Amino acid sequence: MFAYRHHFHAGNFADVFKHALLSQLILSLQRKDRPIVYVDTHAGIGHYDLTHPWAIKNKEFAQGAGRIFGSTEYPPEISPYLEILNSDNVGSYLLRYPGSPVIARHLLRQQDRLVLNEFNASDVRQLKLVSQDWPRTEVRSEDGFRLTKSVLPPKERRGLIFMDPSYDRPAEFERVASAIEMGLKKFATGVYAIWYPVMNESVTWELIQRVKRFGSKPVLRSEIYLPKVLFPGLMNACGLLIVNPPYQFESVVDVIGRWLLGRFDSSGDCRLLNQMID
Secondary structure (H helix, E strand, O other): OOOOOHHHOOOOHHHHHHHHHHHHHHHHHOOOOOOOEEEEOOOOOOEEEOOOHHHHHHOHHHHOHHHHOOOOOOOHHHHHHHHHHHHOOOOOOOOEEEOHHHHHHHHOOOOOEEEEEOOOHHHHHHHHHHHOOOOOEEEEOOOHHHHHHHOOOOOOOOEEEEEOOOOOOOOHHHHHHHHHHHHHHHOOOOEEEEEEEOOOHHHHHHHHHHHHHOOOOOEEEEEEEOOHHHOOOOOOEEEEEEEOOOOOHHHHHHHHHHHHHHHHOOOOOOEEEEEEEO
């Protein structure tokens, strides 16, 4: 938890996939005028300098944000995310990557609220600097897995809980499941989006079954797989598990996912898994 630094991976294919979907999740909740709360349990530092030595060590962003930055032809479903990515940089150079707090800040309306949490002391200092002038924003520093207990239910009664831990410890899948269980007990109508690396089918399926046992809530499983040859020694597949997804959100995932696959790998040796779990 303390050793992990997302800066090494900022802007990689996993960031692009989950943040493009995150943008649409927020917009889906904003179809009604009523206020929403966005809760980010593992928020990171907000902005990531892609010229930093950590970012350029493996240049993971080159196979992710670098493949789509500056695109001129794309489906409308990914437009909000691309506009944020492009506006966060100057000219034709990809020098900075917007993390989930920055994406949420771009999209949230005057009546909406942000709760950003980061446990790492160094990272939370940077997050506070980035967000110090943001209105209706609370920055916390506690165990992100306990946040569903401490901040839910929200006064707005509508919201999105985004959980994006590092998974650098084996027990974190278990902790994710427990956090979602607590969240659903306190805020059953909330939308929960959980990012995860695809390690093996049994681990993923166990997480899904744990979430499903908490109630009869619909669950959308969306995963993207890229050729291992592109990522020697690195993660090549990840997913987003969405509890209480917006109506027909799987069609949004399908459009975004397939467009991204075409940009990430022209060989076609990749795939998208997108299914509702009954």
